[in-house]
Amino acid sequence: MNNFQRLEEEEMDSLPQLPLGIGHHVHNSLDNMRTMGSMLDLYLTKIVSVFVMMAGGKSERPNNGFSPGGSHGTPTDPQGDVPGGPTKR
Amino acid sequence: MEKSLHKIKISDEELIRHYLETQNSKYFEQLYGKYSTKVFSKCISLLKDEGRAQDATQDIFLKIFLNLSKFGGKSKFSTWIYSITYNYCIDLIRKKKKSGNIFSDEIERAPDLAEEVPDSALLEMEVKKLKIVLDIIPVGDKAVLLMKYQDDMSIREISETLNKSESAIKMKLKRAKHKAQKVYEDKFKQNQL
Numbered sequence: 001m002n003n004f005q006r007l008e009e010e011e012m013d014s015l016p017q018l019p020l021g022i023g024h025h026v027h028n029s030l031d032n033m034r035t036m037g038s039m040l041d042l043y044l045t046k047i048v049s050v051f052v053m054m055a056g057g058k059s060e061r062p063n064n065g066f067s068p069g070g071s072h073g074t075p076t077d078p079q080g081d082v083p084g085g086p087t088k089r
Numbered sequence: 090m091e092k093s094l095h096k097i098k099i100s101d102e103e104l105i106r107h108y109l110e111t112q113n114s115k116y117f118e119q120l121y122g123k124y125s126t127k128v129f130s131k132c133i134s135l136l137k138d139e140g141r142a143q144d145a146t147q148d149i150f151l152k153i154f155l156n157l158s159k160f161g162g163k164s165k166f167s168t169w170i171y172s173i174t175y176n177y178c179i180d181l182i183r184k185k186k187k188s189g190n191i192f193s194d195e196i197e198r199a200p201d202l203a204e205e206v207p208d209s210a211l212l213e214m215e216v217k218k219l220k221i222v223l224d225i226i227p228v229g230d231k232a233v234l235l236m237k238y239q240d241d242m243s244i245r246e247i248s249e250t251l252n253k254s255e256s257a258i259k260m261k262l263k264r265a266k267h268k269a270q271k272v273y274e275d276k277f278k279q280n281q282l
Contacts, residue, residue: 004238007216007223011130016139018129018146023121026150027114033155034112 101166105157121150124167128174131235135178135228149177164246171240172250175232179251182228192229192261206266211238218277225272230265237262 001009052058099107101120108116128149132142152173160169182191211234214222223231236242236250248258 002212002238003214003216003219004212004235007220008127008130008239010216011134011220012126015126015130015133018125019143022143022147022150023118023125026121026147026154027117029151030117030154 102162105160105166109158117154124170125150127167128170131171131174132178134223134235135175135232136181141181145177145181149174152177168240168242168246171236171242172246175236175250179229179232191227192233192264205263206270208238208266210270211266214273218273221276222269222272225276226265226268230261230268233258233261233265234269 099119101123104116104119107113108120125146129142129146132145132149133139136142136145149170153170160166179191211219223234226234233247233251236247242250244255244258244262247262248255251258251261253261
């Protein structure tokens, strides 16, 4: 362990407590985003079909393209500035 | 036999895979519990404000978990987390500063340095003096030194973090080391005379 790492250890020892609420807030935010993503998945195609029909068009799928599977993946960060690998920009 | 995540050692990569597959909160808690203190420590070190550091820690972890599927596993998970942390804090500091200059080579028009400061010059500093030096030098210089010597990041990893070429990072490191040594000599060597 070099002096930079020993400095980090000392700073962590004297660190104020990170409020528990921060972790809970992150977890709840992720849950909320996941729920909204699932709802969009479920209803967006239906909403689009309604607008198409209102505009005089025909809905291409008889069941309004309802796909109940939904996304189980993690919703993505809209900013998209997170490193994903060694490829340079 | 009671199965507990605490007794079974699971690698970060496995925790990530389980979390992405199941979205189970226990995997989130494991990852958050393991890295939150270090992330918070780095935020306080760079931002120098507990309140801002708390907000930053929250935003950083949100970013981490929203982009967990992008972690390719080509570097250590800790390196990836710390990259996001440094980037976030540096962006925050740049927005706050009117000039946006946070590295020595942005602040000063210094001539090209002929001599490279050896790593030993920094690594032999006492911890207390090192802390004082790091708090005085520009925050961008501090960040590259921490990435290199505290987090053992390679030049390639630092260049990806800061979105600069490897030669630019080598120059920033060279100037940061020079700046740190100069501050050290001005502050501590003069007191000895």
